[in-house]
Amino acid sequence: MTNRQSSLVEPCESGDKPYHHGDLRRQILDEAARLLKEEGEAGLSMRKLAQNLGVSRTAPYHHFKDKQALLCGVAEEGFRRLREVVRTPPYVEGAEISEAAVRLFVHRYVQFSIDNAEYYELMFGARLWKSEQLTESLRLEAHNAFKVYIEQIRLWQQSISTSTVDALRFAQVSWSTLHGMSRLLIDGIYLDATAINVMSDTAAKMFWQQLYIQA
Amino acid sequence: MTNRQSSLVEPCESGDKPYHHGDLRRQILDEAARLLKEEGEAGLSMRKLAQNLGVSRTAPYHHFKDKQALLCGVAEEGFRRLREVVRTPPYVEGAEISEAAVRLFVHRYVQFSIDNAEYYELMFGARLWKSEQLTESLRLEAHNAFKVYIEQIRLWQQSISTSTVDALRFAQVSWSTLHGMSRLLIDGIYLDATAINVMSDTAAKMFWQQLYIQA
DNA sequence: AAGCAATCTTGACACTGTCCATATTGAGCA
DNA sequence: TGCTCAATATGGACAGTGTCAAGATTGCTT
Structure with a gap:
């Protein structure tokens, strides 16, 4: 529940779970590519993706329709x-x-x-x-x-x-x-x-x- | 539940559910190719395959390990x-x-x-x-x-x-x-x-x- | 300060591959 | 003929999937 300002500082500091995450879309794309590289197409699932990024399963759906x-x-x-x-x-x-x-x-x-x-x-x-x-x-x-x-x-x-x-x-x-x-x-x-x-x-x-x- | 003799007649007569089916492996391969052609890779599932052939979901596993x-x-x-x-x-x-x-x-x-x-x-x-x-x-x-x-x-x-x-x-x-x-x-x-x-x-x-x- | 839109969460549903124990069957041997 | 055994088929169960709908949280704008 810790909450931090984000507009001025770089939002990507890692640490506790933040408010709105702020940088998701970008990280989704990167993590997706990483998963594809490491485990192949079969290893990429929306849920695992979300979990690896520490967000809920459906969070990515606000950045990608599908x-x-x-x-x-x-x-x-x-x-x-x-x-x-x-x-x-x-x-x-x-x-x-x-x-x-x-x-x-x-x-x-x-x-x-x-x-x-x-x-x-x-x-x-x-x-x-x-x-x-x-x-x-x-x-x-x-x-x-x-x-x-x-x-x-x-x-x-x-x-x-x-x-x-x-x-x-x-x-x-x-x-x-x-x-x-x-x-x-x-x-x-x-x-x-x-x-x-x-x-x-x-x-x-x-x-x-x-x-x-x-x- | 209807049961018929099968050793002498051609087993592939269609109609009621037969005993042991007899010709599965072949039909699995064909139906798989058909599904792939019609609906693409995403449209091919083991379960749908089995259902289309009128057998239980796990029947194909006796002909293909995977x-x-x-x-x-x-x-x-x-x-x-x-x-x-x-x-x-x-x-x-x-x-x-x-x-x-x-x-x-x-x-x-x-x-x-x-x-x-x-x-x-x-x-x-x-x-x-x-x-x-x-x-x-x-x-x-x-x-x-x-x-x-x-x-x-x-x-x-x-x-x-x-x-x-x-x-x-x-x-x-x-x-x-x-x-x-x-x-x-x-x-x-x-x-x-x-x-x-x-x-x-x-x-x-x-x-x-x-x-x-x-x- | 209020409201609104963007963002995130939880719950639910239908679907998947596959393991397990169980039932049915056909073929080979007595 | 009858019995046994391996091949074959079945239903239950489990973990995992994509995605929708309803509700909660947050940040920006007025």
């Missing part, structure tokens, strides 16, 4: 992170894209999916996308991420004056390759972690050659 | 089907592989994943592969499927005398592409069904050119 909505929130954050990875290539405007740059790009994407597997699975899982209950903000964030990806490919393609590849189609297929590799790895089908680099390099070389191919 | 084991059984069947698709290319032994053959192969794979989405999701989902409870028979069936795939690629590569591609690496990456396209489609991220053919063709052309590339 479990679904919560997962959408987590995925949304994943897309924001991914966008930064995709958008920050070592690509100098005007200069011709190099094979090394493509290789680095591939490595970054795959590495992101591994480092953020909890997020990645949600971001591109049927759980959310086949549910007809996608948060509008998530749909926006996802659409945006793909737009950034296409824009990136278009820059590559335009930097090579002789390239005849259709940028959109190439974007779709190359993304499929990246996505496929990532899923096979994080879903536990490709266990050989040392194969990651070899596969990434092979994929990068394929992309690179594809960009130069003439019709 | 829900997990049941899903493994379904996935296993999926792998058997996939193997047939992969193994039956229009490829004439000895003749050089044609671009059209590659294209057809890609189409077949993607089409399989769409037509058997319920199976595909299980076959390559984290649900099973990250669970440490994979049925041994499933692990075998899966391993076999990938072996058949590699063998196929190797045939292609050997049919082109000038090809310098590393067959194993190319198999890994091309499979990633196929898997990525399939997942993006069946998970509902690529909604545009008309894009399937275009993407498949683009991927096929990429594979084809890759097979011919010189180091």
Whole structure:
């Protein structure tokens, strides 16, 4: 029942149970991601989540309409992170894209999916996308991420004056390759972690050659 | 309470509740796949499954140790089907592989994943592969499927005398592409069904050119 | 100070996977 | 034929789940 002022000081001091908690939504998102990472999808329940945060079972429902909505929130954050990875290539405007740059790009994407597997699975899982209950903000964030990806490919393609590849189609297929590799790895089908680099390099070389191919 | 003889007649006559049912395991697998297809993963529960088949909730547990084991059984069947698709290319032994053959192969794979989405999701989902409870028979069936795939690629590569591609690496990456396209489609991220053919063709052309590339 | 909206809590309900003891059955052996 | 035994099916029970409805608490605004 101890009560403390909170508007001025940082509300996140830990200790006794506070009044209104103040920072829940944020902590829910983080704890959800943590649970997903540690125990997998089966280990994430609304009740356990609430208990771990020291609030009642239904408290989270004032910040997320649904479990679904919560997962959408987590995925949304994943897309924001991914966008930064995709958008920050070592690509100098005007200069011709190099094979090394493509290789680095591939490595970054795959590495992101591994480092953020909890997020990645949600971001591109049927759980959310086949549910007809996608948060509008998530749909926006996802659409945006793909737009950034296409824009990136278009820059590559335009930097090579002789390239005849259709940028959109190439974007779709190359993304499929990246996505496929990532899923096979994080879903536990490709266990050989040392194969990651070899596969990434092979994929990068394929992309690179594809960009130069003439019709 | 009506009771009937059963040893001589076909036990699967429908009508009143029979003695020992006799054909359960098979029907469980089918009904599970049906439920997955109609209502998605969330719509499949052991209890509903049993109820739909007219048996008690725990009856399925005499044929599958677990829900997990049941899903493994379904996935296993999926792998058997996939193997047939992969193994039956229009490829004439000895003749050089044609671009059209590659294209057809890609189409077949993607089409399989769409037509058997319920199976595909299980076959390559984290649900099973990250669970440490994979049925041994499933692990075998899966391993076999990938072996058949590699063998196929190797045939292609050997049919082109000038090809310098590393067959194993190319198999890994091309499979990633196929898997990525399939997942993006069946998970509902690529909604545009008309894009399937275009993407498949683009991927096929990429594979084809890759097979011919010189180091 | 009063009121209101946001936030949190408790209780309840239907549903889930799965263990247990029990009942039914079919097949193999005397 | 009759008896036994393992395979199969059943209902009860338990802990766990998502989520709704009603009530309590709190902080902000007027």
